[in-house]
Amino acid sequence: MTINNDYLTEKSQSTSIIILTHNGLSFTKKCINSVFMNTDGNFELILVDNGSTDGTLEFLKNLPKTTVIANKTNKGFSGGCNQGLKVAKGENIVLLNNDTVVTKQWLSRLIWWLNNNPPIGIVGPRSNIVVSHQAIIPVPYKTMDEMQNFAMDWTTKHDRQGYEVDHLSGLCMVFKRNLIDMIGGLDERFYPGYFEDTDFSIRALICGKKLWVANDVFIHHYGSGSFSVNRALQTKIIQESRRKFFQKWKMDDLNEISEVVKREKPFNRERHYIPF
Numbered sequence: 001m002t003i004n005n006d007y008l009t010e011k012s013q014s015t016s017i018i019i020l021t022h023n024g025l026s027f028t029k030k031c032i033n034s035v036f037m038n039t040d041g042n043f044e045l046i047l048v049d050n051g052s053t054d055g056t057l058e059f060l061k062n063l064p065k066t067t068v069i070a071n072k073t074n075k076g077f078s079g080g081c082n083q084g085l086k087v088a089k090g091e092n093i094v095l096l097n098n099d100t101v102v103t104k105q106w107l108s109r110l111i112w113w114l115n116n117n118p119p120i121g122i123v124g125p126r127s128n129i130v131v132s133h134q135a136i137i138p139v140p141y142k143t144m145d146e147m148q149n150f151a152m153d154w155t156t157k158h159d160r161q162g163y164e165v166d167h168l169s170g171l172c173m174v175f176k177r178n179l180i181d182m183i184g185g186l187d188e189r190f191y192p193g194y195f196e197d198t199d200f201s202i203r204a205l206i207c208g209k210k211l212w213v214a215n216d217v218f219i220h221h222y223g224s225g226s227f228s229v230n231r232a233l234q235t236k237i238i239q240e241s242r243r244k245f246f247q248k249w250k251m252d253d254l255n256e257i258s259e260v261v262k263r264e265k266p267f268n269r270e271r272h273y274i275p276f
Helices: 005-012 025-038 056-061 076-087 106-116 144-157 177-183 196-206 231-249 254-264
Strands: 014-021 042-050 066-071 092-096 120-127 162-165 172-176 210-221
Touching: 005 106, 014 025, 014 076, 014 106, 025 042, 025 056, 042 056, 042 076, 056 066, 066 076, 076 092, 076 196, 092 106, 092 177, 106 120, 106 172, 106 210, 120 196, 144 210, 172 177, 172 196, 177 196, 196 210, 196 231, 196 254
Parallel strands: 014 042, 014 092, 042 066, 120 210
Antiparallel strands: 092 172, 120 172, 162 210
């Protein structure tokens, strides 16, 4: 399908797509294949492997036109993303989970929101397994072919629709390079993962940016494919990151985000900027 001419500008800009891997090779293959199949325009793929032991690194090294960063140990989601941010050359930057499958027009439409609405700092898509304000539940598809058809139908019906939120899921976040110049990278205290995306969202809000859900973009999410842990350990990791997050921002509930942002403004580089 031909991209609408309105998205030619988005296709011509350079974009860095950063994907972290830590095992989960079957997810990674599906994700990267979908990126190559469904991403138009000028992009670079930066792959950061956090010590995989299932053949993932060997697979990544054989991919064309990619930059691969191989960590001997797991540096966590924030640490790996920050490594990718350091080498990213694009005007636009995408943080994308390796257990997602992207769809036609996904990137050009996400970037369109950034280009046409300067107050927007970060854009995210709709998905099936994601925070509630980005979720479409239930979804009608059972196969990936059906998912792609559903995504295109959804895009057509919701063309250029979107809405503001107070935090975005890290499964897919798109922003301009100048945002990290202003607020820094991801906070590595949230090791190995969870809540670093909400922290990044809050710092963008404190800096005066809006967070936006592109209602005209849907991508599939398998869910927790990047965490090769049992449920008990995963729950422990989430609880510990939640504790660190609430302690950092002196809050008890995510419903308090707007109050926290008001209290923390204006952006204080010594307090809010995260070096990477």
